[in-house]
Amino acid sequence: MTTSASTARNDKSRAFRRVGITASAAALLAGAAIPGVAAAEPAGKDRPDLRAMVQEITGSGFAGVQLRVHDRRGDWTGSAGVRKLGETAKPPTNGRFRIGSNTKTFVATVVLQLVGEGKVGLDAPVAGYLPEFGLDRRITVRMLLQHTSGLFDYTGGLLPDGTVVPGIPLQGKEFLDNRYHTYQSEELVRFGLSKPPLFAPGTDWTYTNINYVLAGLLIKKVTGNHYGDELQRRILRPLGLRDTVVPGTRPGIPGPHAHGYYRYEEAGQWKTVDITEQNPSWASSAGELISTTKDLHTFFSALLGGKLLPAPLLAEMRKPHPKGGYGLGLYVQEASCGTVLKGMGGFHGYGTLMASTPDGNRAYELSMTYGDSAADLGQAYFNADKLLTDRVLCGK
Template identity: 90%
Template structure:
C-alpha cells in the first residue's frame, strides 16, 4: 500500500465514524429501473435495493463496481459503471481483480495451520525461523499477523510527529516508471529493516506490509515451498477456488476483468493511466493475489465456518487488537448490529472488501475499480463499506 493508503488504514475507524451511512434516493428504494446495472441473480429474484447500492457505489467516483451478496434470500451478484473507460460494457460479474491486503487473510490462515500442526509457534520469535535478518527476538509470529511488531514498512511511514518517511517508489511518475520492476521479498524486508523501528515490539499497533512479507517467508522456510504454493495446496485446491491466482511477477490479470486506473499529478497537471498491468511483486505476500467475488465468498465462508482452522486458532484470529481493531489477518469491527468480520484491500487501480456476520448468514464481497474521478476515493471506499455493513450485514 502507498503512504496515503497507510494513513487511511491507520485512521480507518475514525474515517468510518465520519462517513456514516448514505441514504439512497427514494425512487431507487422503491425499485425504480436501473438500466446501467448488470446483474446475475442466482436466486432468480430481482433485488432492486442491491442494484441501487452497487450503482451508488460506482457513482461515488469509481469507474466500476461488482458486488456479491449472500443473505437469507440467497446469492446475488451485480455490477455497475464500466469495465473500461471510454467503453459502455459493464464490469463482468465473474471478473477477476487484484484483492490487495485481503491476501493477508490467506497468509495468516496458512501460518495458523502451521501453528496447529506444531511447525510454527504463535508466540515464538520470528528470528528462530528467519535468523538471516537479525530481527529483534522480541518480535513474535503473532506480532507479525497482528501488526504489532513495530517494524518500519518498506512502503513508507508517517511518524508520530507527522514526518513522512518515504519507502520504495509507489506514487506518481516514479511509480509508473517502475511499474514492471521486480522486487524480491528479502529485498523489501531489508529495506524496512534499514530504518529505525516505529515502536518497541508489542507496545503499539500500526498496519505495515512488511509483517506479512515476513510471514510469507516464514511459510517458505518452514514448508520448503513458496507461500503461494502453500496457499494453493491448503486453500485454493481443496475449496475449488479455480479463479484465484498468485501472480508473482506476472503483470497481467487472466480471464474476464475490469480495468483499473491510476490518477496522478505531474507538473501541475492531472493525468490518468490504465494501471491494470503492473508487476505486483512489491506487494508480495502482503497483497499480490488476484481473485473473484465468488472465490472470496468461498474462502471467507470456509474460514469463518471452521473448515480451515481448528476452533481455538480461529478464536485467536478473531481477537481484535484494542487500537487497530485487527485480529490475526482480518478486521474485527463493532457495528450497529454487533461484531462483523472483514478483509479490506487496496492496490493501484483496485479496492476490495469482503465481510461477514460471525455466523456467515450475511456476507458481501465488493470490487471497485478506480477511474479518472477527482473524488476522494478513500472516503468513497469507506462509505461503501459502511453502507453495505448497515444494509447487508445488519439488514437495515
C-alpha cells in the same frame, strides 16, 4: 462504528494513500453517467435494493463495481459502471481483480495452520525461523499477524518524531516508470529494517505490509515451499478456488476482468493511466493475489465456518487488537448489529472488501475499480463499506 474500528479505518486510509489509492490515484470517467442498470444473476432473483446500492457505490466515483451478496434471501451478484473507460460494457459479475490486503487473510490462515501442526509457535520469536534478518527477538509470529511488531514499512511511514520517511517508489510518475520492476521479498524486508522501528515490539499497533512479507518468508522457511505453493496446497485446491491466482511477477490479470486506472499529477496537470498491467511483486505476500467475488466468498465462508482452522486458532484469529480492531489477518469490528468480520484491500486501480457476520448468514464481497474521477476515493471506499455493513450485514 467503534473507536477501534474508526482507528483501523484511519490507519487503512493512510495505507491506501501510501500506494496512491485515493482521489489522486483514480476513479470513474469524469462526469460520466452510469449507463443502464446493474447486471444481476441469477435472472430469477431480482433485487432492486441491491441494484440501487451498486449504482450508489459506483456513482460515488468508481469506474466499475462488482458486488456479491449472501443473505436470508439467497445469493445475488451484480455489477455497474464500465469495464473499461471509453466503453459501455459493464464489469463482469464474477470477473477477476487484484484483492490487495485481503491476501493477508489467506497468508494468516496458512501460518495458523502451521501453528496447529506444531511447526510454528504463535508466540515464538520470528528470529528463530528467519535468523538471516537479525530481527529483534521480542518480535513474535503473533505480532507479525496482528501488526504489533513495530517494524517500519517498506512502503514508507511516519516516524515517532513526526519525520516522514519515503518507501519504495509507489506514487506518481516514479511509480509508473517502475511499474514493471521486480522486487524480491528479502529486498523489501531489508529496506524496512534499514529504518528505525516505529515502536518497541508489542507496545502499539500500526498496519504495515512488511509484517506479511515476513510471514510469507516464514512459510517458505518452515515448509520449504513458496508461500503461493502452500496456498495452493492448503486452501485454493481443497476449496476449488480456480479463479484465485498468485501472480508473482506476471503483470496481467488472466480471464475476464475490469480495468483499473491510476490518476496522478505531473507538472500541474492531472493524468490518468490504465494500470491494469503492473508487476505486483512490490506487494508480495502482503497483497499480490488476484481473485473473484465468488472465490472470496467461498474462502471466507470456509474460514469462518471452521473448515480451515481448529476452533482455538480461529478464536485467536478473531481477537481484535484494542487500537487497530485487527485480529490475526482480518478486521474485527463492532457494528450496530454486533460483531462483523472483514478483509479490506487496496491496490493501484482496485479496492476490495469481503465481510461477514460471524455465523456466515450474511456476507458481501465487493470489487471497485478506479477511473479518472477527482472524487475522494479513500472516503468513498469506506462509505461503501459502511453502506453494505448497515444494509447487508445488519439488515437495515
